[in-house]
Amino acid sequence: MPHSTLQQVWPAPLDVSPEQMALAALRHEIDVLDDQLLALFERRLAIAARVGKAKDAPSGPHVKLRPDREQAVLDRVLAQSEPDNREAVESLWRQIVGWGLARQGRMQVQVWSPVEPTRAFDGARLRFGAAADMRAVRDPQAALKWASEGHGVAVLAVNAGDPWWTGLRREWAGLSVFDGFGGETPTALAVGRIDPAALPSGRRVLVTAGGDAGDGSGIRRRGLDTHHGWTLSLTDAALPVGGAEGCVGAIG
Ligand SMILES: C=C(O[C@@H]1C=C(C(=O)O)C=C[C@H]1O)C(=O)O
Numbered sequence: 061m062p063h064s065t066l067q068q069v070w071p072a073p074l075d076v077s078p079e080q081m082a083l084a085a086l087r088h089e090i091d092v093l094d095d096q097l098l099a100l101f102e103r104r105l106a107i108a109a110r111v112g113k114a115k116d117a118p119s120g121p122h123v124k125l126r127p128d129r130e131q132a133v134l135d136r137v138l139a140q141s142e143p144d145n146r147e148a149v150e151s152l153w154r155q156i157v158g159w160g161l162a163r164q165g166r167m168q169v170q171v172w173s174p175v176e177p178t179r180a181f182d183g184a185r186l187r188f189g190a191a192a193d194m195r196a197v198r199d200p201q202a203a204l205k206w207a208s209e210g211h212g213v214a215v216l217a218v219n220a221g222d223p224w225w226t227g228l229r230r231e232w233a234g235l236s237v238f239d240g241f242g243g244e245t246p247t248a249l250a251v252g253r254i255d256p257a258a259l260p261s262g263r264r265v266l267v268t269a270g271g272d273a274g275d276g277s278g279i280r281r282r283g284l285d286t287h288h289g290w291t292l293s294l295t296d297a298a299l300p301v302g303g304a305e306g307c308v309g310a311i312g
Pocket residue numbers: 108111112124125126127129130133156157158159160161164
């Protein structure tokens with residue numbers, strides 16, 4: 061049989077080395093996968109838009125973001141992924157979920173981080189993805205007011221010269237901390253008008269009176285910042301958000 065199928069696809073087979081053939085075959089395989097990924101991604105976007113409409117029904121003045129659901133989505137795919145791929149999978153799924161959320165309204169993020177501006181900004185970008193409309197702001201109090209009105213979320217640095225977090229127990233009781241950036245000891249926290257039922261599980265954020273020595277409650281805490289007898293800290297204790305213990309949110 062003088063003519064193979066390959067000859068029809070690549071007209072001059074004698075000039076093509078086996079290496080080039082192998083490369084072309086691999087690239088073709090990638091094109092086929094891209095077609096499938098695209099079709100799946102577009103289907104996922106359409107479903108996320110429908111979830112958004114379903115969520116409209118009983119909603120109060122909360123942002124659409126559901127940190128608990130995002131945590132479950134991420135945990136599920138990471139548990140199935142190869143260990144070597146986890147970093148890539150996590151960052152890709154953050155993008156995917158960010159665009160899913162954007163189908164329900166583009167996420168607005170205000171970032172205040174005067175000491176290390178790029179650090180908080182980079183953390184927020186990784187967390188919310190390219191879909192988020194992020195801007196750096198100069199006034200943490202104005203960002204909190206804006207977030208409390210449900211316009212978007214604020215990412216605010218701790219230990220940066222403004223103890224904005226003391227207000228989470230008083231004037232900004234409608235806001236919850238729902239994420240932290242900067243590793244085990246976060247250097248910035250994400251705050252928003254999140255449905256309390258949608259907060260992530262895991263470490264709780266506390267604002268308590270009593271300074272570093274603790275308030276006598278016996279709860280193990282890791283301090284993040286102090287100001288005039290108030291302490292911002294993390295705990296593994298499963299405290300209720302908004303309860304008497306001063307829990308102002310959870311960061312997973
Ligand atoms: C799709 C939803 O809305 C948002 C988008 C998500 C996603 O794309 O997976 C997950 C949680 C929400 O922040 C949802 O609430 O399920």
